[in-house]
Amino acid sequence: MSIHAAANGQLGLREQTAFDIIAIPAIGVRNACETWRRPPKGEGPYNFIWSGMKTPRIFFFEFDQYKQPEVTGDYGITEWAKKLLEALRKCKEITNRDLHFAAHSTGGLVLKRALVTAMEHALRESSGNPAELALSAEDGNTYTSIVEHCHSIAFFGTPHYSSTALSDGACAESISHELDIPIPYGPRLRKQLRNTENLDWMVEFSRQFAPLTLHLLKIWSFYETLETPLRVKIKPEKSPTMTETTLWTQIVDKRSATLADEYYYVGCEEVIPVGATHAGLPTFDNGKDKCRLDGYRDSLNRIMKDADFENRGYDMLARTIHVECHQFHKSLANVSRNSIKILSASPNPTLSQVFQQGPGHFVELRRTKALAPLADASNELNSQPYANAKIPSPIQQSDVQLPMSPSNTTASASPCIESGEEESTRTTIQENLLASSSNGEVGLGTVAETEGSEGLLNFYRVPEHDQYTFRWIHVPSNVMHWAEKVLRRIEMEIADSSWQEILEDAAIQRDDRTAPTPEDSVWNTEHSDESSIINDILENPLACPAGPSLAVGARVVAKEENITPECVLSEVLHNPPRIAQVLQKGQIGTQKDRVKLADLGPLIEDARERISMVKAAHTLPRTASPKTTWVTLNRAVIQERRTPSITSTLLKPIYWNFKQKRAGHGRPHGRYMCPSFQLFYPRDSMDEDRADIDPKFSPINILQAYLYFPYLHWDTFGAAKARNRLLKDIGSTDRSDKYRKRLFKTASDEEKIIWQYGYDPSELFLHPRRTLDQYGYSDLESTETRDADQVIFRWAKHVYRKRRSAVEPQAETQKSQHQREVDLDADDSSQEPKAVSPISNQTTGEESLPSEVTDNFKVLMVDQLWSWIVDDKNVVTFFPRKDDAVHSEHSCKYTCSVSDCGREQRTSEADLRDAIYFDLNGDNIFQFTHKTQCNDCLDFMASAVWHATTLFLDADKPDNPVAKDLRVLRIFSESLCSVMDECTKAFSDFKATQDGVWNSIRGKKNSHSMKELEDAIKQLCNSRDLACLINVRDIKDELKILTKLFSEQTSVIDTMVKVYIEVDERSWNKIQHGRAIGWLEEAKEKIANHQDQVDKMKNDCDELCESYRKLLDMKQKEASVVEAACARVSSDMATRQNYAMMTFTVVTVLFLPLSFFTSLFGMNVREWSKSEHQESLRAVMVLSGAVSAGIIVLALGAAFWTFWTPWILRRPSNRRDEA
Incomplete structure (x- = not known):
């Protein structure tokens, strides 16, 4: 096995590269380069699909030993995975380099198995048991570095969930021809490809690989859309001879090529169809599917560029937030x-x-x-x-x-005691x-x-x-990544506690679970003698379920006791109770300063398997043979792997990932959990005849539940504005290490969380706090305008202006008369207009207030309460705190350090955490008895819902008063009453204006009456009425959003009440929950009361809207009537003017000829005076005509100068172009 680099001209070893690509072909491919080469060999110059990318180097993994027939028959996926890991560890060129793996067909299974093995070895390395795992002198990479530097994977037609064509012997020859494999796949490899999920008896291979995807930034899963022709042999039923035919099929279809399924959600996976056959996938059909190829390369460049910075902030942030x-x-x-x-x-x-x-x-x-x-x-x-x-x-x-x-206070001094006593x-x-x-x-x-x-x-x-x-x-935050990690950490704590009990308990009872069925007990060993079994454990531990833990543990114990590992395993096989000590030494762990979410899955599986093996060992008689012991241990591990984990149901995608709703615009405020409550019933307590209950069972035979509950809260406008600005820029924010350090030094905890988890490649996102409009209109990309126009925000501005206007006259009266005279003189002498105060009432429009004032005003928020009942002893809650770094006086910081715990803790008004905590742990003297002493997790969940429902809107509670600017329904009512008063005044003004208009029309027609008419018409302007109508519609809109919130809360509470009653009736819990049901009914009743108030205000809004529509309609009609009256008056005045003009015209017509002839015959010209020294009539006419023509031309030119100027000033070239 070897990994070699491509030539320098083809993205091989060269300087100034950012990351490395490890290309893995299908198992047994003759030449790895040919898989990724385009065009195929012998068709001219070639390149690879990564050609054109300047940042990567490419390495190819070769299946060198596949050409040996004995290796081909004996090797399976696990053996090839070992070879791949060995090659990766020895490849010093990729040391401390970011890695991208690209795997084709069965090579993807080899890669998955190699990464799972590397992760297990890495955890054993970090646990302090590095026996037989240390690097040799020639090795260059550790298992930990391989896993941590793998940032992305591209699967090209990988059969994650088996493939009929690849596992069918009838297609073996054709498959080897299509993929250029010299020797067809043997029976062992085809058997593994027939059931890839049970590879090496892992039962669910996907469950083992799923935690690794949490480390990755991106997974591409390409699948073929074209069918491949396969030549297969067929034999007719009644014919003794065989013939061949062509079978057209997709070797790996979309479902098998997709890594995620209904049980394992992979958020970073992108499933992409490619117009190619199975063999043409790695080259995108020789580059013909250019769109998919370019998208893959661009995305790869972007992902690997950010890979260096994505994981650096998690540790720092985890050391900042308190639990x-x-x-x-x-x-x-x-x-x-x-x-x-x-x-x-x-x-x-x-x-x-x-x-x-x-x-x-x-x-x-x-x-x-x-x-x-x-x-x-x-x-x-x-x-x-x-x-x-x-x-x-x-x-x-x-x-x-x-x-x-x-109540936790102690006495300051002890009482005096007499000496005799x-x-x-x-x-x-x-x-x-x-x-x-x-x-x-x-x-x-x-x-x-x-x-x-x-x-x-x-x-x-x-x-x-x-x-x-x-x-x-x-x-104190709604981060999905943290939620999943906390739940798994609790599960790990439960498993560790069970393991410690087993180590301390000398007499371990027999396992109460159902004994394995024959189908579960298919595992067996080919070896019957002790030496063969021990050799198999040490030499090939991955081939058997119980092998890895025993192999590592035996080596550690052997090193401590200075004996051989064979002796340790021999003692375990002959004395099964000894296995607990060996397994304790071989358990996997994590780094001392960090626990990753991806690590918790293997840790939990390892603890569960250790427990199952110890329990199984204590059920064996002392006379059991080594083979019986070995088979029993392996079957126990298989049975445990098929048993769901504690959090498997709670974190099942249908109840966790798919409950997350996301808007199409992709902004963070469009993410939220669908409001719901679900209880998982104990399977053993469910009657078969109860068909009315949805069969959602708990994997641990104990009640489990989850709750996603929206509730109303508040924030300052400045904090909401800053949060929305950061959420808007999260995609374009500089994610460099320099920016991260600066942010983590100055920003608030909430800003750090937004920066780190606003984007998460595994889609375990942060769910930020949302304003009321962001909750009601989550599909709206931006709600900045709506957020700045909330009802309580406008009410706060109105109150602020009102108070300032009341304060200013008092301050004015305190001025001396002399100072007021000076001010008046200064005002009179100034030629500039006086600036209007932001709270002045001298203008009809509202002046904007400074940001330092408005940033402290309140706005409504809708937060989410997440809660899980993990088992009967653990309940987890996630909901945000109000954290305002800009306005610290409104901050809610109840986390504490060693030095200031319990001292100077600032609490936020109407805070859910404080309400729950101080209610359950307050002084008994002042507590309300119906809310104290939760007996179990279900009681606590009901109490949390009660507080979330009644905390904010129930403003008149004597034990929890709410500030005036947070009494939401009262503010809505006051705002509505103000608009009602405006509406009444508007109708009164309209009546007065109407009377004035008709009085002006009926009165004497002169300039004064026309001025009065114009003033009356101005009063018909509807801009203020339109503003009030918009105000009413905004109030109604926010009331609708509150109705939506109440509806969702009521739906969840109804479900909880129904389930709680069912739990008590069926006695699924030892504790009755009558009080909890009463709390829920009380919360539901309060919601109904609030909803009645909201409905009444909505009806008032409808009436106001209708009144304003009628008023606007009447004003429009009145304006039309006034316009017609004015038109008639104007017509009468125009008629009188026409009569006057006609008189002037008649006079002009009569006197114009007379004037002309009088002027003509009055001229001193030669023709009239008979004097020779006078000018002739002809000369006078020529002179006067020329001068008149000149004056006329100049006058017309001046009149039309504005028309000719643009054309004259235009450039001649431009005029030619236009021509």
Whole structure:
């Protein structure tokens, strides 16, 4: 096996390249270059499909050993994958280089198997068990570097889900001819191609490969659209002879060539048809499908250019965002007020810490920290003599800090104790400590009176593990990537906990699952002797399901005990309980400072398989043979692989990826989860006769559920504007490392999350906070205009102007008379017009307010509550916090560090997290009893829905008052009343204007009456009425959006109530949920009340719109009547003017000839005077005619100068061009 570079002229080894391409042909191809060459060999100059790209180098993988017949028959996909990995590790030219793999046909299966193997080895390397995995001297790459530097893959007709043509022996000869394979595929390879999903007994090969796709930026899956002619032999039923015929078929169809299916979603995959046969796919039918080829090359260049920067911000961001972990527990029977309902992790761990160690670790760390001072005090008390004993002082808040709650305060000093009672008091203290310790309760040190005595200690009590009920994990952002990672981390924590219990439990019980059926137990070994089995495990571990873990573990144990791995495996086969120690040494792990989402899948599978093998080993008798032991272990692994994981249903694409709705414009605000609730029932508790229930079952036989719930919230206009600007520019933002560092130093947490997860190649996107209009019109590409015209935003501007206008006159009256005179003189002397204040009422239009004012105004937002019940002990919530970096006074920052935990925590008004937390963990004295003490995860989910529904709109609650500028329905009502008042005034003004118009028309016709008529006509202008109509329509539009929100909330709550009732009736849970159902019914009732108010306002809007339409119509008709009246008046005046002009015309006609002749005969010319020294009449006429003609020409020229000027000034060349 070898990897060689193309020639220098064909994208081979050369300088100044950005990434490398590893091209893998189909298994057994004679010459790898020929697969990607165009045109084919012997047809002139050639190149490859990557020719023309300046940045990559290309390497070809050759199946050198395929030409040997003995290798061809024995090798399968796994053996070729080993050869590919070996070649990649030894190829020093690709060390620390970004890689793009291109694989054709069966070569794609070899690549997938190689990457799965490399990932498993990489995890074993990072777990600290590098036995037999270290690089040799000639190796240049590690398994980890191969996986991490692989950024994209192109599959050309890869049969991910088998292929009839490739696996059928009748087509073997034709397939080898089409693909230029010297020897047809053997029986073993064809058998694997017949069932690729069960390759190496992995049961679901796609499930093993799916985590790797989360690392990748892009996957191209090309499939053929043209059929390939295959010559096959046929034999008629009644004829003894055989003949040949041509079978036209697609060797790998679209379904098999597509990596994703209904169970495994691959967000980065793009499925592309190519007009070519199976053999012509790698060359795009010799370059004829140029459109697909150019698209692939351009996309590859762009993806690999960004590959260097995409993954760098994840670790930094995970170390910034904090997660809340709260452990609920049962209330203690003998404690009423001082019971702790929630044990919270303190300080809150970061996402990175939770991914690395799990949420349970930090809850226990909090408990251990709280108990440590008490343990020291108890030891000191017991170690001292009674005569010298001193009562320990109460533990101060700085020493032991209980969960963030107003009730968690401790006494500042201990009570005084008389000397005569000292010894008896010490005895009572010790008895209380011992009694608490024996009951699993430890006092944390506050003093209070108890019955029958004074000054005795009463304790805050910390529960033991058997009192735990469930745990709440909360992440303050709607990031799908984090959601999936947290759920898988909880599953991994459950698996690790089960593994630790197995290691600690000496007597492991028999597995309660159903025994494997004969179909499940098809695995067997060809070897019966012990040495052959051990040799098979060490030499070929990938060929058997239980091999990899045992092989690595045996080598590690052998190195520690200074024995051979064969001895370790021999002991395991003869003493099966020994397998737990070996598997513990061979378990895979992750890097100490980072846990990737793609790593969690293999880690969980490894833990589950280890547990299944240990359980199976303890069911074997001590007399079991090595073969029986080996077969049992492998069958246990296969059975476990066929068993769904805990999160397999919750993260199933139909309930997770496909629930995400995306708008066609592709903007982030168009993404949201479809509001829904789904409970997954225990399979064993479902009756067969219950056909009315949708059979959605839980894989762990425990109730599971998911909830996607929209709810109303708020934000400042400045924060919403900045967020929308960043979301708009996310595609064009500079994603370089320099920009990332600058952003992560100055930006808020929300801006960092938007930059990092606004675009995600795996399509596990961030769902940003959306304004009300972005929620209602998610398909609208831009809602900037609508966001800046929200009802509560306009109301805030109106209130601001009103308050400023009330303040300014008061300030004016405080001025001295002298100062006012100076101001007036200055105003009179100034020739410039005075600027109008932004809040002035001197203009009819509204002046714009400065941004520093409007940025603090509120706007409505619609956020999403995501919640999952993973099992009966874990509930997870994701919803955003209001984080405004520009206006920190409105920030909601409840994350804390080690130094400031519990101190100076600013909370946001109407915040969902605060409402849930302080309701469930507040002071018992002030709590409403119907909302406290959630007994299980279903109760908690109902409580979260109750708060999300009632938090914002229920503004009159005495325990949670809402600011005036956030009382949404009241603001809508006030805005509507203002428009109603404007409408009333508009009708009154219209009546007054109408009277004025008719009075002017009926009055005396003169210039004054015409001026009055013009003023009255101006009052008929409908611009203000049109503005009010638009205002009413905006209010109605936002009320419709609220109706949509209420409808979705009601639908989800109805489903929850129905399911909760069903759970109680069928006794699927030990706890009844009557209170939770009551909370949901109460939330539904409040939504109905809000909806009634909204419906009433919508009806008022309809009436107002109709009134304004009528008013505008009447004004239009009145304007038409006035226009007709004015036209009649104008006509009368024109008639009178015509009479006057006719008189002037008659006079002119009569006197014009007389004037002409009088002037003519009055001239002193020779003809009239008979004097020789006078000019002749002819000379006078010529002179006067010439002068008149000149004056006329000049006058006409001046009159038409504007018409001739453009033509005269135009260039002669332009005039010629026009001609």
